[in-house]
Amino acid sequence: MQMQSVSSFDALSPSYDLIVIGGGITGAGIVHEAARSGASVLLVEQGDFASGTSSASSKLVHGGLRYLAHGQWRLTLESVRERNQLLRSRGGLVERQPFLMPVYRGAKPSLATLRAGLAVYDLMGGQWASRRVSAARALQLEPGLRSDDLLGAVVYDDAATDDARLVLRLIFEATAAGATALNYTRVNELLCADGRVCGVALQDVDSGTSREVQARVVVNAAGVESGRLAPQTAVAGAPAPALRPLRGSHLLFPLQRLPVTRAVGWLHSRDGRPIFVYPWQGVALYGTTDVDHASDDPLRLSRQEAEYLLEGLAHQFPSVRLTLDDALSSYAGVRPIVAGGKSDPSAESRESAQWSAPGYIGVTGGKLTTFRVTARQVLRAAAIQHPPLAVRAGKTFQASSSRSIARYGSAFDQWLNTDATADDRLDIAGTPYCWGELRWALLHERVKHLDDLLLRRTRLGLLLPQGGEILLPRIAGLCQEMLGWDAARREAETTGYIQLWQQRHAPVQA
Numbered sequence: 473m474q475m476q477s478v479s480s481f482d483a484l485s486p487s488y489d490l491i492v493i494g495g496g497i498t499g500a501g502i503v504h505e506a507a508r509s510g511a512s513v514l515l516v517e518q519g520d521f522a523s524g525t526s527s528a529s530s531k532l533v534h535g536g537l538r539y540l541a542h543g544q545w546r547l548t549l550e551s552v553r554e555r556n557q558l559l560r561s562r563g564g565l566v567e568r569q570p571f572l573m574p575v576y577r578g579a580k581p582s583l584a585t586l587r588a589g590l591a592v593y594d595l596m597g598g599q600w601a602s603r604r605v606s607a608a609r610a611l612q613l614e615p616g617l618r619s620d621d622l623l624g625a626v627v628y629d630d631a632a633t634d635d636a637r638l639v640l641r642l643i644f645e646a647t648a649a650g651a652t653a654l655n656y657t658r659v660n661e662l663l664c665a666d667g668r669v670c671g672v673a674l675q676d677v678d679s680g681t682s683r684e685v686q687a688r689v690v691v692n693a694a695g696v697e698s699g700r701l702a703p704q705t706a707v708a709g710a711p712a713p714a715l716r717p718l719r720g721s722h723l724l725f726p727l728q729r730l731p732v733t734r735a736v737g738w739l740h741s742r743d744g745r746p747i748f749v750y751p752w753q754g755v756a757l758y759g760t761t762d763v764d765h766a767s768d769d770p771l772r773l774s775r776q777e778a779e780y781l782l783e784g785l786a787h788q789f790p791s792v793r794l795t796l797d798d799a800l801s802s803y804a805g806v807r808p809i810v811a812g813g814k815s816d817p818s819a820e821s822r823e824s825a826q827w828s829a830p831g832y833i834g835v836t837g838g839k840l841t842t843f844r845v846t847a848r849q850v851l852r853a854a855a856i857q858h859p860p861l862a863v864r865a866g867k868t869f870q871a872s873s874s875r876s877i878a879r880y881g882s883a884f885d886q887w888l889n890t891d892a893t894a895d896d897r898l899d900i901a902g903t904p905y906c907w908g909e910l911r912w913a914l915l916h917e918r919v920k921h922l923d924d925l926l927l928r929r930t931r932l933g934l935l936l937p938q939g940g941e942i943l944l945p946r947i948a949g950l951c952q953e954m955l956g957w958d959a960a961r962r963e964a965e966t967t968g969y970i971q972l973w974q975q976r977h978a979p980v981q982a
């Protein structure tokens with residue numbers, strides 16, 4: 473039987489077994505696992521679900537070949553295993569992504585180094601998926617590659633996903649299993665009593681209404697903001713680790729302008745950092761950078777990052793000659809990295825960290841790929857404090873390999889085949905989406921603002937020129953009809969979305 477989940481602030485219970493703060497991949501993974509325990513679980517997210525770092529990643533579900541180079545063996549092994557598991561259980565949402573790394577005479581990494589690294593990678597993944605190809609074959613596979621001094625390439629397999637959609641699936645599967653998840657609900661304070669954290673002070677971001685909710689255990693999965701939520705009164709326990717927020721930015725180009733057929737990875741000619749480009753949702757996704765991010769830095773691709781990325785591209789694909797004017801969009805995200813004191817940001821560990829106090833567990837760092845591992849570690853720690861939160865063995869959610877079921881669940885497929893209109897079944901030109909996906913999201917996926925729909929329920933705002941401006945009248949009209957907006961709200965949402973897109977996603981700064 474499907475349980476009825478609470479979807480409004482006013483209907484919240486006075487207390488829960490577990491409250492999770494943060495609706496990114498970490499919080500979503502925890503609530504997804506916790507929902508299986510039968511305990512009462514609440515997740516709260518101050519913005520939209522996945523509106524933090526978890527919609528701004530490189531979208532790779534990968535072991536991270538480069539982490540091997542930094543000696544992070546455990547992280548790589550864990551990630552490769554998780555990648556394989558997610559390919560099996562989330563086919564259609566997490567998909568195989570072939571990679572090619574060209575090798576050049578006299579340049580790093582050498583063929584021997586790469587092959588040794590990939591042999592370890594393959595061994596960890598339990599498959600022999602990597603091999604060497606000749607220079608002629610590499611150019612046949614990717615004709616745009618720089619050909620001078622090309623010795624050949626290695627090819628291997630990893631995986632990619634739609635990061636925001638993965639978060640949304642986990643959250644909606646959890647709510648279908650009885651958990652409660654609210655977006656636009658902020659935790660202003662951790663409540664403490666008798667030397668332990670006992671709940672949270674919540675605020676409905678849209679109405680401003682506040683209330684307190686009790687919990688046996690509170691988990692802080694607030695990403696780069698996790699340090700801001702310390703218990704207000706004295707509770708004994710380990711403090712949150714210092715974070716080193718590192719920004720990473722990406723550019724998206726039309727695939728016709730940067731026609732790659734697989735992921736191509738190489739080292740940037742300036743500093744030897746790994747960068748890559750791959751076909752994602754019909755465009756070429758290119759990144760990324762790794763730079764210190766101050767709290768007052770704008771969350772967008774900076775001019776310096778843009779120059780760095782374009783320089784790297786020109787070196788590896790000399791004939792494509794792309795500028796920022798050719799890009800469709802950009803995005804930037806901030807990695808919640810635990811500060812390790814390294815001078816090179818890219819040498820900082822990507823492992824997750826946990827800290828705790830009575831009634832309270834904090835978790836940060838980590839990767840999108842390893843969300844299940846992190847979730848289980850957190851719940852094991854939570855169960856020590858409150859045994860009903862113990863992780864259940866086995867899986868509860870059915871594996872699927874169709875794109876639409878993997879993204880929206882089987883009810884969507886059924887609806888599209890029975891109740892949807894002919895218009896719903898029409899494709900949105902130049903994208904992998906159909907109009908029905910927008911209507912479904914508006915009906916069932918807690919859309920509150922236009923950017924929720926265009927940047928996370930779908931990624932149309934990143935894939936279409938000018939954030940999909942040409943479609944805004946129709947899409948805002950759909951929102952007005954289905955969400956009950958009046959004309960003023962529709963106008964305000966449209967203007968707000970265009971401003972947000974210009975500030976965060978326009979490739980060229982106005």
Ligand code: FAD
Pocket residue numbers: 493494495496497498499516517518519520521522523524525526527528529530531532533534657658659660693694695696697698701718719720721760804805806807808836837838839840841842
């Ligand atoms: P977030 O996604 O930031 O979620 C935290 C949430 O908490 C936010 O949505 C925030 O709004 C909310 N919050 C904060 N304070 C409050 C509050 N007071 N009340 C309520 N809610 C609150 N990993 C991979 O595996 N593969 C990759 O390819 C990859 N590429 C990356 C590329 C870049 C550029 C970056 C930045 C990261 C990348 N990562 C990748 C890492 C991965 O994206 C992050 O580790 C992961 O998304 C972090 O998730 P999170 O849930 O901890 O944080």
